[in-house]
Amino acid sequence: MSVKAKKHLGQHFLTDENIARKIVEGLSFEGYKNIMEVGPGMGVLTKYLLEKDQNIYLAEIDTESIEYLKNNYSSVTENTFVGDFLKQDFNFINEGQIAVIGNFPYNISSQILFKIIDHYELIPEMVGMFQKEVAERTAAVPRTKDYGILSVLVQAYYDTSYLFTVHENVFNPPPKVKSGVIRLTRNPKEGLAGNEVLFKQIVKTGFNQRRKKLSNALKILNIPEALKTHEFMDKRAEELSVADFINFTILWKENQ
Known part of the structure; x- marks a missing residue:
């Protein structure tokens, strides 16, 4: 028995075990005892996560x-499942922090990243596979074409690393684009408190x-x-x- 990939859910099942293991090993497993996998599908990452003391x-x-x-x-039971990631309030965690991992559906990539930012204080780390373009934009540096809103908003909260590229032929069904795996590691977010x-x-x-x-672009503000x-x-x-x-932003706030 296998699961049929559903287009409306953006499902593309990873079939390469080496890549799956590599994604899981992208996590540090330090500073938390809880991990949430988003969109586990048939468990290609899950099997390696279950080997960990988490x-x-x-x-x-x-x-x-x-x-x-x-x-x-x-070891997977009804209690293992927590529903829709985008609707999470994480109240099932009694204590501590929770890392996030997944081969994320392309159609909700940005929403997943913004959800993680919204729960920054609870999520110290994320390793995930995105459409390559989204992964590159998230990890982009200034003065490049990929650098934009997503880059700045994510990197204000997390140090961001582009880990590796994944080709289309290791999925079933193959997506039309390449994928990229990135890691987010929470940073101190100095100066943003109260100014978000x-x-x-x-x-x-x-x-x-x-x-x-910016003298023209910010006039509206x-x-x-x-x-x-x-x-x-x-x-x-x-x-x-x-x-x-x-x-x-700090200067702006001080001079308002």
Whole structure:
């Protein structure tokens, strides 16, 4: 028995055991005793996670996959499953932190990343496979075409590493694009406390007109008078580092 891949769920089942093992070994397994796998499918990652001294939770919404996992892995029970990842409040965790791992459905990639950011204080680490383009954008550095809103918002909370590329031919069915595996490791998020909303506003507004200098792109936000001559105003959003955006947000807040 196997699970039929469902297009509306964005399912592409990884078939290469070496890659599966490599993804799991991308986690450090340090500082937490809980791991949530998103979209386990037929358990290609799950089997390696179950070997670890961790509490494993599976976020799966495909009933066929749930039945398959329960039938094929003796330690997987009804209590292992926690439903839709995007609807998680993580209240099933009695204590401690939880890492996240998965071969993520391409159609909800960004939503998964933003969900992780929203629960930054609970999630110290993530290793996941995304569409290569999304993985590259997440890990991108300033002054590159891939650097944008996603890069800055994720990297403000997590140190981001692009681990490796995965080719189409190791999936069933094969996707039309390559995949990329990245690791997020929580950083101290210094300076953002209390300024998250403004930070996101500045980043999104700046990149929405990425070819314009910030003096023009940010006009809609009513730039504080004291910042109108700031050196960043003569730059485009793609030229600012994550730290620049954080420092600029702090200055903005102080001069509002």
